[in-house]
Amino acid sequence: MDIRQEYLNAAYPQGEKKNLGGNIRAAFANPIAQIALVGVVLALVQFLALGGAISSAFAYALGNTLIYAIVAIGFCLLLGYSGLASLGTAGFIGLGSYVAFYLIEGMGAPYFVALLVTLAVSIAIGVIVGFISLRIEGIYLAIMTLALAEIIRSLLMVLKATIKINIKNIVLFGVNVNEKAVYLLIAATFVILMMLTSNLIRSPVGRAMLAMKDSTSASQAMGISLMKYRLLAFVISTIYAAMGGLLYMMYVRNMTTATSTLLTLSTSLNILGAVIIGGAKSLWGTTFGTFIIYGLQSMFLSKIQFFVDNPAFITMITGLLIIVVVMFFPGGFAQMLSSLRGWLRRKRVERRIRDYVDIQN
Amino acid sequence: MCVTALAAFAVTIIFRTSTTANFAQGAISAYGCYVVADLLNKRGIPVYLGVFAGVLVGIAIGVFIDLLVFRKGRHVNELGKQIITMGFVSLFFGGIPLVFGTPERIPFEAFYNTVKAGTSPNFVIPAFGGEIVITKHAVICLGITVVVLAVLFLLLKHSKWGLGVRATASSEFTAELMGIDTHVITAISWALACALGVLAAVMYAGGGTSISAAFMTTIQVNAFLACILGGFSTFYGPVIGAVLIPLAASCVGFLANFKGFYGISRWQMVIVYVLLLIAILIKPEGLFGKKTLKKV
Numbered sequence: 001m002d003i004r005q006e007y008l009n010a011a012y013p014q015g016e017k018k019n020l021g022g023n024i025r026a027a028f029a030n031p032i033a034q035i036a037l038v039g040v041v042l043a044l045v046q047f048l049a050l051g052g053a054i055s056s057a058f059a060y061a062l063g064n065t066l067i068y069a070i071v072a073i074g075f076c077l078l079l080g081y082s083g084l085a086s087l088g089t090a091g092f093i094g095l096g097s098y099v100a101f102y103l104i105e106g107m108g109a110p111y112f113v114a115l116l117v118t119l120a121v122s123i124a125i126g127v128i129v130g131f132i133s134l135r136i137e138g139i140y141l142a143i144m145t146l147a148l149a150e151i152i153r154s155l156l157m158v159l160k161a162t163i164k165i166n167i168k169n170i171v172l173f174g175v176n177v178n179e180k181a182v183y184l185l186i187a188a189t190f191v192i193l194m195m196l197t198s199n200l201i202r203s204p205v206g207r208a209m210l211a212m213k214d215s216t217s218a219s220q221a222m223g224i225s226l227m228k229y230r231l232l233a234f235v236i237s238t239i240y241a242a243m244g245g246l247l248y249m250m251y252v253r254n255m256t257t258a259t260s261t262l263l264t265l266s267t268s269l270n271i272l273g274a275v276i277i278g279g280a281k282s283l284w285g286t287t288f289g290t291f292i293i294y295g296l297q298s299m300f301l302s303k304i305q306f307f308v309d310n311p312a313f314i315t316m317i318t319g320l321l322i323i324v325v326v327m328f329f330p331g332g333f334a335q336m337l338s339s340l341r342g343w344l345r346r347k348r349v350e351r352r353i354r355d356y357v358d359i360q361n
Numbered sequence: 362m363c364v365t366a367l368a369a370f371a372v373t374i375i376f377r378t379s380t381t382a383n384f385a386q387g388a389i390s391a392y393g394c395y396v397v398a399d400l401l402n403k404r405g406i407p408v409y410l411g412v413f414a415g416v417l418v419g420i421a422i423g424v425f426i427d428l429l430v431f432r433k434g435r436h437v438n439e440l441g442k443q444i445i446t447m448g449f450v451s452l453f454f455g456g457i458p459l460v461f462g463t464p465e466r467i468p469f470e471a472f473y474n475t476v477k478a479g480t481s482p483n484f485v486i487p488a489f490g491g492e493i494v495i496t497k498h499a500v501i502c503l504g505i506t507v508v509v510l511a512v513l514f515l516l517l518k519h520s521k522w523g524l525g526v527r528a529t530a531s532s533e534f535t536a537e538l539m540g541i542d543t544h545v546i547t548a549i550s551w552a553l554a555c556a557l558g559v560l561a562a563v564m565y566a567g568g569g570t571s572i573s574a575a576f577m578t579t580i581q582v583n584a585f586l587a588c589i590l591g592g593f594s595t596f597y598g599p600v601i602g603a604v605l606i607p608l609a610a611s612c613v614g615f616l617a618n619f620k621g622f623y624g625i626s627r628w629q630m631v632i633v634y635v636l637l638l639i640a641i642l643i644k645p646e647g648l649f650g651k652k653t654l655k656k657v
Binding site for chain 1: 376382384430433438439440441443444445447448449450451452453454455456459575578582585586588589593627628630631634635637638641642645
């Protein structure tokens with residue numbers, strides 16, 4: 001056997017005897033299965049909290065973080081796959097929350113009606129932003145979407161100062177639901193959107209978006225319609241953001257427009273930061289980034305007395321973390337993980353080759 | 362208006378030399394403003410010295426950020442740099458309450474009152490059959506802004522440093538080849554931008570605004586929009602944009618005096634932003650911007 005074949009065998013062992021562990025691992029190599037597994041775990045958290053094994057504050061914070069994660073996946077599709085930067089996320093979230101308020105509180109509509117209207121409104125807004133994105137690009141586009149978010153914010157401030165949804169009015173499948181059920185709804189939405197997105201990015205649409213990101217000119221030459229995919233990217237990300245707003249309103253049920261940080265630039269920046277430090281091209285990375293930015297504080301650090309006394313430290317640590325990650329790992333945590341994995345594999349291969357050489361000698 | 366103009370200039374100079382939109386502009390300005398406020402209120406230092414010290418702090422922060430982060434992070438792409446400045450926003454938002462304690466206050470109340478004392482705080486000019494009221498604070502701000510910007514534009518146009526900045530702005534790589542120390546240029550730009558930011562913040566707070574870590578955010582958003590409206594490709598465009606936005610806002614507000622437009626002042630900012638959006642859609646490179654051609 002020639003040395004090359006030997007090397008390949010050593011590096012990529014084939015035909016290893018498959019045991020039970022191997023089978024399970026193979027089953028979970030499928031991304032859909034992974035997402036479903038995470039969904040089950042997320043749902044379990046709520047049931048454990050009901051049983052008293054986990055504090056309900058933890059579950060509540062998790063639900064809150066998941067809402068931002070939903071927004072972040074949509075943004076990941078926009079930034080990581082289409083290469084379009086937007087700072088209008090906060091405005092789109094606000095849009096969703098106001099639709100939720102007017103339909104659920106004002107008209108007593110059930111969840112699915114609110115969902116449909118949210119979809120319709122966000123498609124309309126997404127198309128508008130998409131058309132803007134055909135005219136301007138890069139940081140200019142980001143600042144224009146910021147202007148759009150400001151328009152939406154001012155509009156909402158004029159319309160209603162404080163919005164509040166009565167918990168009795170939230171109807172799902174014909175029954176009134178409390179926040180614990182809304183948590184399950186959030187988890188379900190997260191899982192469904194995660195599955196859809198992970199399928200989408202591996203479909204021709206996702207590939208076209210990637211091509212568009214790398215070079216608009218080259219992709220146009222290959223027959224990819226810039227207009228179609230930019231509009232699509234913005235529509236999808238707006239839908240996700242508006243759904244985040246809808247779920248936020250159902251979960252938190254209370255917001256003062258003028259003082260709410262949800263509608264300001266900081267939310268857009270935090271979502272952007274979450275996507276970047278998690279890894280713009282990785283859905284799991286993005287989710288992880290959201291947990292770093294939003295979840296770390298509310299779920300874990302709030303238990304430590306030192307941070308309760310000095311909440312400013314958490315903000316500082318988040319800032320430092322973002323700076324360090326972007327400076328040294330431009331691809332975010334996802335890149336960090338994959339380079340670690342690559343290093344381990346390289347070590348393993350080196351060891352196998354050394355063993356092989358030793359045997360030959 | 363003056364505040365936005367200074368902030369817009371600060372944003373532009375960093376954008377041109379470091380190719381990043383500095384989101385931390387507002388946070389850094391707020392930090393400097395806190396320093397000035399503390400010097401004024403606790404140490405009883407005269408205003409001019411206090412502002413000078415605040416500007417020095419701004420310069421220090423700017424140079425620090427450039428040396429420590431942006432010089433090392435050159436390989437980071439454009440978006441990454443913006444995220445870094447966003448990291449600084451968190452850093453300052455966390456840092457300000459830690460360093461200065463109480464999060465919100467009106468720092469220049471004493472100063473504002475001494476200016477007011479004795480004379481009326483406003484100039485009243487009879488015109489158009491009515492009276493136009495201008496606060497002294499506004500006049501002082503306008504004076505400072507005009508002088509500072511005039512000096513800066515003269516420097517940009519005629520000094521060696523200005524030439525360096527303009528060269529770096531048009532192409533950093535070529536500028537470096539031509540023997541320009543772009544490191545120094547970007548460091549100075551950062552220092553200048555942060556100093557201007559502090560000056561702007563102090564002027565804004567001097568009007569009797571309560572300050573907090575986030576009190577400059579609105580100004581900053583308007584400054585960004587002004588930059589886009591005026592076009593990033595010139596230095597004077599953003600400043601003109603910064604004048605236009607509040608001007609348009611007051612024009613819309615003025616409409617409220619007429620019958621039928623009574624409720625319009627509530628919609629002031631919405632209308633201004635929509636107008637702005639339309640302006641950008643018609644002329645994407647900004648009112649004074651030059652079209653850049655893309656080679657394939």
